[in-house]
Amino acid sequence: MNYFPIFLDLTALKVLVVGGGEVALRKVVLLERSGASITLVAPEVLPELQERAAAGKINLGIREFVPDDLNGSRLVIVATSRRAVNRWIASLSEARGIPVNVVDDREASRFIVPAIIDRDPVMVAISTAGTSPVLARRLRERLEAVIPKKIGELALWLRALRHTARRRLRDTDERRRFFETIVDGPAARRFVDGDARGAQSIAQQLLARTSATPRVPGEVTLVGAGPGDPELLTLKALRALQDADVILHDRLVPEGLLDMARRDAARICVGKAAGSIGSTQEEINALLIEHALQGKRVVRLKGGDPFIFGRGGEELEALSKAQISFSVIPGVTAAAGCAAYAGIPLTHRDYAHSVTFVTAHADKDGREPDWRALAKPGITAVFYMGLARVEHIAAQLVAHGAAATLPAAIIAQGTLQDQRVITGTLATIADVTVASNVQSPALLVVGEVVSLQSQLAWFNSAAPLEVSRSA
Numbered sequence: 001m002n003y004f005p006i007f008l009d010l011t012a013l014k015v016l017v018v019g020g021g022e023v024a025l026r027k028v029v030l031l032e033r034s035g036a037s038i039t040l041v042a043p044e045v046l047p048e049l050q051e052r053a054a055a056g057k058i059n060l061g062i063r064e065f066v067p068d069d070l071n072g073s074r075l076v077i078v079a080t081s082r083r084a085v086n087r088w089i090a091s092l093s094e095a096r097g098i099p100v101n102v103v104d105d106r107e108a109s110r111f112i113v114p115a116i117i118d119r120d121p122v123m124v125a126i127s128t129a130g131t132s133p134v135l136a137r138r139l140r141e142r143l144e145a146v147i148p149k150k151i152g153e154l155a156l157w158l159r160a161l162r163h164t165a166r167r168r169l170r171d172t173d174e175r176r177r178f179f180e181t182i183v184d185g186p187a188a189r190r191f192v193d194g195d196a197r198g199a200q201s202i203a204q205q206l207l208a209r210t211s212a213t214p215r216v217p218g219e220v221t222l223v224g225a226g227p228g229d230p231e232l233l234t235l236k237a238l239r240a241l242q243d244a245d246v247i248l249h250d251r252l253v254p255e256g257l258l259d260m261a262r263r264d265a266a267r268i269c270v271g272k273a274a275g276s277i278g279s280t281q282e283e284i285n286a287l288l289i290e291h292a293l294q295g296k297r298v299v300r301l302k303g304g305d306p307f308i309f310g311r312g313g314e315e316l317e318a319l320s321k322a323q324i325s326f327s328v329i330p331g332v333t334a335a336a337g338c339a340a341y342a343g344i345p346l347t348h349r350d351y352a353h354s355v356t357f358v359t360a361h362a363d364k365d366g367r368e369p370d371w372r373a374l375a376k377p378g379i380t381a382v383f384y385m386g387l388a389r390v391e392h393i394a395a396q397l398v399a400h401g402a403a404a405t406l407p408a409a410i411i412a413q414g415t416l417q418d419q420r421v422i423t424g425t426l427a428t429i430a431d432v433t434v435a436s437n438v439q440s441p442a443l444l445v446v447g448e449v450v451s452l453q454s455q456l457a458w459f460n461s462a463a464p465l466e467v468s469r470s471a
């Protein structure tokens with residue numbers, strides 16, 4: 001992060017603007033809304049600025065800037081047409097520790113001014129750190145279109161409701177849930193549609209109901225996070241993440257995905273990496289139960305789909321025994337996500353009529369997979385957790401009747417930017433895997449469908465970009 005985003009209260013603080021043209025005028029108009037005490041200095045100024053001075057809205061000095069103008073200033077905006085002068089004023093401001101912005105000169109600026117959507121008191125600020133004003137503008141236009149015009153009034157109404165909620169509801173958890181129901185439900189919808197009375201009546205009913213009913217018990221939602229690309233999260237999963245009080249997540253769940261969770265939700269990594277806690281299944285179950293019993297909304301975030309080699313069933317059994325209510329939000333399992341991003345259709349009318357997901361680990365009684373069934377023609381087999389056993393798997397399939405020429409692929413870090421796809425045959429895949437030095441997590445896909453990969457690869461493939469000559 002190059003810039004730290006803050007909203008500054010400038011009420012009655014001196015802000016110095018140097019420059020008297022259009023740009024300076026735009027900055028003054030913006031600053032006026034903040035309640036700052038504006039001083040503007042320039043040898044020539046637009047009539048609009050003079051009018052503002054005559055109306056007592058700004059202090060105007062029609063003259064060249066002098067260093068003493070900085071005295072008492074808390075913020076400086078420089079907008080003259082002379083670059084050398086701008087930079088000189090910027091260095092003087094820096095020397096005095098006063099944050100300075102030089103319009104259109106990011107290098108000389110200590111702060112930059114974001115693109116904003118102002119629905120007072122709601123304000124959305126967008127910055128591309130000066131890399132692309134056009135992108136910032138486009139983002140603002142898109143957000144403008146989806147943020148209701150009355151969002152500011154909604155915020156003021158919610159503030160008024162907070163007083164009542166503080167008196168009537170028992171604690172912060174209960175109040176937060178009350179406001180989530182208001183903001184996510186019909187009350188806020190009615191309000192932004194212009195029916196403030198209807199919204200108020202829904203809020204009153206909800207308040208009465210919430211304060212009269214026993215405290216809501218905690219619950220656990222098992223959420224599938226998908227194989228890696230955060231955008232493969234379902235809408236329902238996103239909602240659960242944003243509502244959660246506590247998130248217990250696997251080590252494989254990428255940081256980008258956790259960033260989508262509520263900022264103040266407690267995050268607990270229960271993966272097996274060094275330094276994380278709760279690495280045994282019993283400890284994870286105990287943590288889930290402990291937090292749910294405290295009345296928390298717990299999300300158990302698991303890579304891929306919770307019910308596919310995810311021990312989701314075991315966790316639900318423990319919750320069921322402890323009489324904790326639970327629900328499950330499925331996720332894109334690694335086989336589906338990685339095969340799609342690798343360009344390997346798992347079934348295809350010409351090559352495979354079924355697909356089997358197999359764990360490459362022997363089961364807990366030491367039993368091996370049904371190699372004979374997996375070696376049959378016309379099927380695709382996807383091996384999870386198989387990187388260390390590629391040689392064994394390939395040998396077993398050949399020993400049970402599969403052709404040594406049957407295509408096979410390793411997909412590592414599937415769906416992520418560093419995804420790697422390595423292809424070969426049952427005879428060669430073990431050697432190419434070792435030679436390519438691929439790392440976990442990885443899947444082994446075996447079947448005729450793998451032969452389509454060279455033709456259907458699309459993600460991160462180095463296809464030449466067609467650029468029209470006239471562009």
Ligand SMILES: C[S@@+](CC[C@H](N)C(=O)[O-])C[C@H]1O[C@@H](n2cnc3c(N)ncnc32)[C@H](O)[C@@H]1O
Nearest residue numbers: 304305308310333334384385413414441442443
């Ligand atoms: C314990 S299993 C969990 C599977 C998960 N529940 C699912 O539905 O995808 C972990 C295995 O999934 C596979 N896997 C998970 N994410 C992957 C990814 N991004 N790329 C390749 N394989 C992945 C690997 O075989 C890894 O060893």
